[in-house]
Amino acid sequence: MRKEMRLFGVVVCILFVTILFSSCGKSNLLNRDEGANPSKTPGKVTSISKQELEKYVNQLPLLKNVFDSHRVKFQSSYSNENEGFLEIRRIGDHSKLLSEEEEAELRQSIYKAVGGEFPLNISVYTIGDQPGxxxxxxxxxxxxxxxxxxxxxxxxxxxxxxxxxxxxxxxxxxxxxxxxxxxxxxxxxxxxxxxxxxxxxxxxxxxxxxxxxxxxxxRDNGIGDARGNVTGLEKTGEGVNTERTIEVDGVKHRLLPITQVWVNDENADFSDIKMGESVKIWFAGYEIGPEKIVTQVVIER
The missing domain is CATH 2.40.50.140 (Nucleic acid-binding proteins)
Structure with a gap:
């Protein structure tokens, strides 16, 4: 009888210990879930509505301080049904991409600034060897x-x-x-x-x-696109409607409002140009109307 009682006690003890450890295991798992860090892997956030996604993406153009702290500049952003898209570029170094570490750090800064995670595709704009x-x-x-x-x-x-x-x-x-x-x-x-x-x-x-x-x-050689003597000057209209023309050796040209006038390496004005003076002129390089457009006049005195 004693042997049976001892055996029964051992079984009860084993069951108690088993239940205790099982309970502790469940408690530890629950604590890990509650204190889990946000996912740092792009594209893992799936349970998000289109409205919530748009809410986050619409904040991207406003995160200047975030972008500045990572030495990048916002280029553009948009979203589709499933994810947001962000294009940035480096500040100062326009031909270099971000490293994986730099992109991950930027992503976490964005998530913190907008108040949540969302699927975000980040691309970096770079310039190539060929100019635009x-x-x-x-x-x-x-x-x-x-x-x-x-x-x-x-x-x-x-x-x-x-x-x-x-x-x-x-x-x-x-x-x-x-x-x-x-x-x-x-x-x-x-x-x-x-x-x-x-x-x-x-x-x-x-x-x-x-x-x-x-x-x-x-660099410019200072010769200009044409050279000659002023044979005519005309100014009509006022304010934004002002139109100015200069005639050089009998050929009339139109001046833009931004046309620069120089004399002795100093800025001058259209009114400083005198009839008969020798001038050099530079053209805009494209034509609108019958007259060539002059963008710079250098008075030779």
Whole structure:
């Protein structure tokens, strides 16, 4: 009888210990689930509605501080039924992709900023070896934008409309001549350049885009596109409707509102041009109407 009681006690003890350890195991699993870190693997977030996805993606253009802290710049974003898409570029180094570690860190910063995780496809815009446009800088406006006009690429079969675009150079743009940095204010009309952009172009003519890199191949020689004596000057209208023309050796040309006038290496005005003076002029490189467009006048005194 004693042996049977001892055997019964051992069995009860074993069952008790088994239940105890089983209960502890379930408790540990529950604690791990409650304290789990957010997934760091892209594309693993599946239980998200289209509305919630759009809510997160719509915040992406507003995360300037996040992007700045990772030395990248927002380019564009959108979403479809299943995931969000973000395009960025490096600041300063426009030809380099992000490493896997850098992308993972950026992704977690985005999730933290928007308040949740969502399927996010990140791409990095880079510039290649081939420039977007090669041509001559034919104008510089009051905002410092460069008008680059191609000499051999045309947008029409008649070859009367050369490829052309206004380039607003970004704050982190690289401008070089013979491998050395050049300040934007030292770039001159008439220079032959290669230029790379952010990739997005407004479909006006000339186009409008943001420049990331500008390489000066040949600096302007100062000769101009034409040279002669002023035989006529005309100014009509007022304000934004003002139109100005200059006649050089009997040929009339139209001036743009942004046309630069120089005398003795100093900025001058249209009113400083005198009849009979010798001038050099630079053309826009494209034509609208019967008269050529002048973008720079240098008065020779």
């Amino acid at each position: 446009l090669t041509g001559k800088i034919t104008a510089i406006d009051e905002k410092g934008r460069f008008l680059v006009v191609s000499s051999n690429k045309f947008l029409d079969k008649e070859m009367k409309m050369p490829d052309a675009a206004w380039y607003t150079m970004s704050d982190d743009a690289n401008i070089e001549f013979e491998g050395k940095p050049v300040h934007a204010r030292d770039v001159r009309i008439g220079s032959i350049v290669k230029v790379w952009s952010e990739g997005m172009m407004l479909t006006s003519y000339p186009g409008q885009t943001t420049g990331l890199r500008l390489e000066i191949m040949t």
